[in-house]
Amino acid sequence: MMRAMYIVPVLVVLGALALSSVFIVDERKKALVLQFGQVTQVKSDPGLGFKIPFVQDVVYYEDRILGLQTTPLEVTMLDDRRLVVDAFSRWRIVDLVQFREAVGVGGETQGLRRLEGIVNPAIQEVLGSVPSNRVLSEDRTALMNQIRDIARRQAANLGIEVIDVRLTRTDLPEQNLEATFARMRAEREREAADEIARGGEAAQRVRASADRTVVELTSDARRQAEVVRGEADAERNRILAESYGRDPEFFAFIRSLTAYEVSLQGANSSIVMQPDSEFFDYLRSDQAPADPAETPEAAPAPAPAPAP
Structure with missing residues (x-):
């Protein structure tokens, strides 16, 4: 009995010494075995390692990145x-x-x-x-x-x-x-001002070109209109002259009717002239004037001034 009482503590101590002499290195770690601060063993591979109990220590380091x-x-x-x-x-x-x-x-x-x-x-x-x-x-x-x-x-x-x-x-x-942003804003504003100026200059050129084109087209249109108007007046005068040459009496009659129409327009038209004036020859008689070619063209007389 006395022997058994001594064996058990001895076994416990031996077991503790055995456990303390074993260490495990994880696959993510590396280990150094130190004795009084000096390296005695390097354990780089994962698994079991052994050291002297109470004399040597184990320090673990990362093996990962x-x-x-x-x-x-x-x-x-x-x-x-x-x-x-x-x-x-x-x-x-x-x-x-x-x-x-x-x-x-x-x-x-x-x-x-x-x-x-x-x-x-x-x-x-x-x-x-x-x-x-x-x-x-x-x-x-x-x-x-x-x-x-x-x-x-x-x-x-x-x-x-x-x-x-x-x-x-x-x-x-x-x-x-802030200084950098201010400088960037100033540069962008300067570029924007340059673009606006170039755009205004281009717009001015376009407007000037358009105005010049309008003047040229208007002048050409007026020239063509004057040409057409002159040609029309010449044609009209030619027709009138030809008509007058064919029948002077009829031409004088038509001119007199036109003068009557122009002179007697309106509800209160008045004409002041001598009673025996040649202007009313076609109204007084159905006979034509003696010399129709000499009949003056009637023009509308000015209206008399209203009585005070």
């Missing part, structure tokens, strides 16, 4: 324009021993700080040597590759591999935005 979002920083470009830039970097630990010696007990958190201290100066170095329009053009990819290469060379001393660096934002500082 990690991300780093840098804090925004202002960069002065080659053309003296300032841009607020931040970037996103992907990285992983490739040398556990070197990483441990570089960052100490801080692990991945300290690794992020150290990596950001590498990426930000690389961004300033690359972007500070080019004008701002290259950052906003197709050269952006080449610039990001340059930043990645610089960060990759410097991060190799930390046991870190920089897989990629991408610029996520390139904006103007807040204090420069």
